[in-house]
Amino acid sequence: MSSNKNKIVILSGAGVSAESGLKTFRDADGLWEGHDVTEVATPQAFEMNPHLVLDFYNQRRRQLKTVNPNKAHQILADLEEHFDVEIITQNVDDLHERAGSTKVTHLHGELFKVRPVNNPNRLIEWRDDLQMGDTDDKGHQLRPHVVWFGEAVPMMEKAIEIVETADILIIIGTSLQVYPAAGLMDYAKPDIPVYLIDPKPGIKESAKLRIFAKSASAGMEELKSILLKS
Structure with a gap:
């Protein structure tokens, strides 16, 4: 993949798969x-x-x-046409891969x-x-x-390295207040834009953080148009 593409890192959680009926x-x-x-x-x-x-x-x-991938999975896969996209997911399903995403790291x-x-x-x-x-x-x-409760998360080091390379960070279907997503965010470069897609966000927007209080699919649809215009 060409090196001049902006690097988008996605942190995904159960809310993405829930729309597929999982x-x-x-x-x-x-x-x-x-x-x-x-x-x-x-x-x-x-x-x-x-x-x-x-x-x-x-x-x-x-x-x-x-079940099948939903629109959120599909949009994330489609973003690979325009960006260097890596997904770090807490989900144990294969819906990201089935939608066409090629770089997926499974934390759990x-x-x-x-x-x-x-x-x-x-x-x-x-x-x-x-x-x-x-x-x-x-x-x-x-x-x-x-990965069961009480066991180490073997992919955590790799996930940290991926987040450190992000030009844009998207958190979708998982809360910023729940680890490991919350911990991983801390490794992102301090000046990059961060987007949170969550129908019931538990935090407020800031200069750095933009929140889409929507479902995964609706939020990704809106965010995709913003990213492609930027």
């Missing part, structure tokens, strides 16, 4: 599909009740197969990948249900390639 994991009451996060999204949960944990992610995987893992329990670096494509007894070629049990 349920956000955590409900307003803090439960994930009726489960406390400690039951389905921690290493201890997998040790105590692996069948429940695998079933939870099997359901997420099945659901992901039934990917539903369509699994890994041996003893090797976090060996990723295996996996689109079907995952059961106890499913192993790699060395006999090691496979687990979802998802």
Whole structure:
């Protein structure tokens, strides 16, 4: 990609995928599909009740197969015609990639990948249900390639490096008050424009920050026209 294109870095979260009909994991009451996060999204949960944990992610995987990218995903992909675009997403779905985005970093893992329990670096494509007894070629049990609560975020260093290179930062479908997005923002160059797309923003605009209090698709539609005129 030509080096004279402005670099746009996107921080995306669950609000982008929600418009595709993909349920956000955590409900307003803090439960994930009726489960406390400690039951389905921690290493201890997998040790105590692996069948429940695998079933939870099997359901997420099945659901992901039934949805499609929405207009927000598509606009982000289309921006690659005009800008050098990198997406850092907290989402574990593949909707950015399916829309056509070519540079996507997944902070929290990917539903369509699994890994041996003893090797976090060996990723295996996996689109079907995952059961106890499913192993790699060395006999090691496979687990979802998802960062659970209490686990390190292995892609964080790469994400920081990407944010440091941004000429424009767009935060969409995730709150500035929620980590890691909030922490990542601090690594952006101090003089770049920052855009937040959130139907219910918890912060106010500033000279540096412009807020679009809209859905992901509506906000990206408006922002795209602004970016292409600039």
